[in-house]
Amino acid sequence: MEDRDPQSARTLYGTAAPDAAARRFAVGPLAFDLVGGNLRAIRFGGIEVVRGIQYLVRDRDWGTLTPDISDLQVDEKDGELALGFTAHCIGPDGDRLTYRARIVARADGLSFTVEAVAIDDVTVNRLGFCVLHPAGLAGAPLRVEHGDGRAEDSVFPERIDPWQPFTDIAALIHRQNGLTVACRLDGDGFEMEDQRNWSDASYKTYVRPLAKPWPYEVPAGTIDRQSVHIAITGDAPRKISTQGRIVEIELGAPIGTMPRVGLALTPEQAATDRGLRGALKEAGVQDLLLSFAAYAGHGFAEMQALADVVEGLPQRRTLECVIAATGDLDAELRAVVDQVNRAGLHIDAVAIYPAPDLQSTPPGSAWPACPPLADVYAAARRAFPGLPLGGGMFGYFTELNRKRPPLDALDFLSHATCPIVHAADDLSVMQSLEAIPHIMRSARAIMGGLPYRLGPVTIGMRQNPYGSRTMPNPNRERIAMAGRDPRQDGAFAAAWTVGYAAATEDGALDTLTLGALSGPLGVIGDKGPRPVFAAVAALAKMAGRTRRACRSAAPGEVAAVATAEVVLFANLTAGDRIARIGAMEIALPPFGIASVPLV
Structure with missing residues (x-):
């Protein structure tokens, strides 16, 4: 820095x-x-x-x-x-x-x-x-x-x-x-x-x-x-020339549709989120991911809290439910359905994850006792007949890659990402965007044409699959595996979020969930909307539109995501940059973002 x-x-x-x-x-x-x-x-x-x-x-x-x-x-x-x-x-x-x-x-x-x-x-x-x-x-x-x-x-x-x-x-x-x-x-x-x-x-x-x-x-x-x-x-190559402050952006052919944009809601933040319904409308997201931890004691009160937040809202709602999966699957899922019905919560889809899979199984370690995923999904079908059913991993692509679900049992596949598992310095977090196209291609190779709902995508860690806790961060430092990362409050997170969306071209995503509405992983903080709110709102406006290929001459410095009507730029550096697209030049301050119409 x-x-x-x-x-x-x-x-x-x-x-x-x-x-x-x-x-x-x-x-x-x-x-x-x-x-x-x-x-x-x-x-x-x-x-x-x-x-x-x-x-x-x-x-x-x-x-x-x-x-x-x-x-x-x-x-x-x-x-x-x-x-x-x-x-x-x-x-x-x-x-x-x-x-x-x-x-x-x-x-x-x-x-x-x-x-x-x-x-x-x-x-x-x-x-x-x-x-x-x-x-x-x-x-x-x-x-x-x-x-x-x-x-x-x-x-x-x-x-x-x-x-x-x-x-x-x-x-x-x-x-x-x-x-x-x-x-x-x-x-x-x-x-x-x-x-x-x-x-x-x-x-x-x-x-x-x-x-x-x-x-x-x-x-x-x-x-x-x-x-x-x-x-x-070998001979040292000639010094690679850099473009300096100006980065060329090239638009390509149409490559599909921009994904729906979502935010996560949790019962723990429900009291805050109820007062943010107007801001949620302003954000314009199309999806809400409702997190429910049945395995950890969430019950009717928590389901009612979620229902109160989303009552009357137009977004598509997916209940993300982690179950204990240690006994009668049908009985456990019937209890969840009963809580949904008693709370008057309308949901459009459900994603079910067994709690034993919350902890990662490293190479050479014994897998924890867990019912076969086919049995978990079959029980979920019986509990939620007619609803689209999702699965995959509550955790990260690592866990999905190592334990691949039966695809014929699912209607969509999901996993989250977090860039601070191993390192939390600014350069490593921004460099993590280089890995996203690799994840997109590898995930697509696993799931074929199944709809891909990616997220929540967050800098901070929402749950630690590799230990007993996320790391405390009382001094607002850059700490690996921290549940609360200070950059969520800064322009850094906004630029990183746009860069992330730009890196998903190969994913053909159905949905991209970009953190939560409030809380440590939220787009709104104690003092109001964080800078990342503007990034999420800009991407939400692009959802459903024809996506165009977009190439940056310096992808580690300036990222861009484009539709036929607009280009959204992000400066991924701590210095000033100029994005040039055709005859148009856009000045970008450190970690600045800008949405520029093409027509």
Whole structure:
């Protein structure tokens, strides 16, 4: 984040708390950023060859501990750059760990070595290196060298892999733009996961196989040594020229219909939402997603609260119901139907999710006891005859990809997304938009022509499938897995939302649910409409219209979504940009959005 006064920062990001500062280093054609003790955007001749090298300590809920960095030393001589620093981490139970890091960079590569010492008995889910390769490498040639000496020639997966595409990794060697990039890992076992599942724009190679027990204890006094080595061969490409502040936008042919736009309602926010019915009309959304947690004790009072909010409203209503699914399915669903009828709640569709699927099942772990989804959906058909029935996952594409429902039992498929499962810095959240087209194509490959209702799409996490809670965020910081993200209050969320919609071209979506009406994930805050409200309202006006293909010359800087009548632009950066479409130029302030008529 650029240096800004506190009020300007709050306007853009919803908080005056700074993002982690990046310090840029270069040796010949090799360049990288040092951010929070980790390496980001490793480039060779201006081309990003590795997205990141991170040394992470993750607690029992997969929360990432923030290291306290000290004693940074920088030494540059004879074409070599050496960095060193000490880091201290404290877990949620007060358990302490410290490590010493050393980074040595030359014109043809770098090494990153860490020696960690547990001061106390430390409980972690992961301790060590993760290497991120950019999502843009999908389909690129890849050679994998394994710990047992085997080697295999493959590619980075094009369709999102639900499990680990590669295990027992000693080295990854890929070709890109005439370069050969070798990444060698030492100190423990490594395997890869396809982070596009979570809308991260990367393939992640991480330490310690998930098949091993976790969380696990690192006894006091334990010393852990790991290292990552990057070697690059080939001629450095010419420096890639950038367009500067002007970004060209090109409109293409018609590609279908803009999706309906929805918002979520919860019983917990019903008292607030009842007073926002006028604002809901102003937003102009076509769909309402009514969340009901039967498994967690929601009953008639909660159903009545939802009914009171939506009474007389014209939007299509889908009841999103999570059931316990531990006993008689028919009896449990009949109780839900009874509550719907007693509350006088009219619904147009229902989506049913069994509670055991709220928690993700990682590779190597046993699936929780759960009735077959075919049985769950059959019971739902009996309970709600004649209503369109949806399923999929209450959680994210990861869970849908790993547990695919019987499509012939459903009328539509749904899942949510959240970009802060693994990282919450501003760059990672905006880069998550690169992963959305991959999710669209992979989801379509699973569901065929079934209607696709995507959402809720939120920056903050509404439910944590990977731990016992979402992370608290009392100081309004950028925290992975936080249920309350401060950027929801800023212009950042509005730009991100438009960028998200622009990235869904390949999804042929029926509905895009863009967060909630109010609350931490809402378009309306305590002080009135948030900036994201305008983004949602603009997209709602485009719903149902013929969509046109839209290409940005710099998609990481300016996004655009278009119909035959209007183009909606978003500046995805913290600097000024100009979007140029034909002879028309549109000035966009930092994270600004603009709706421009074409006729």
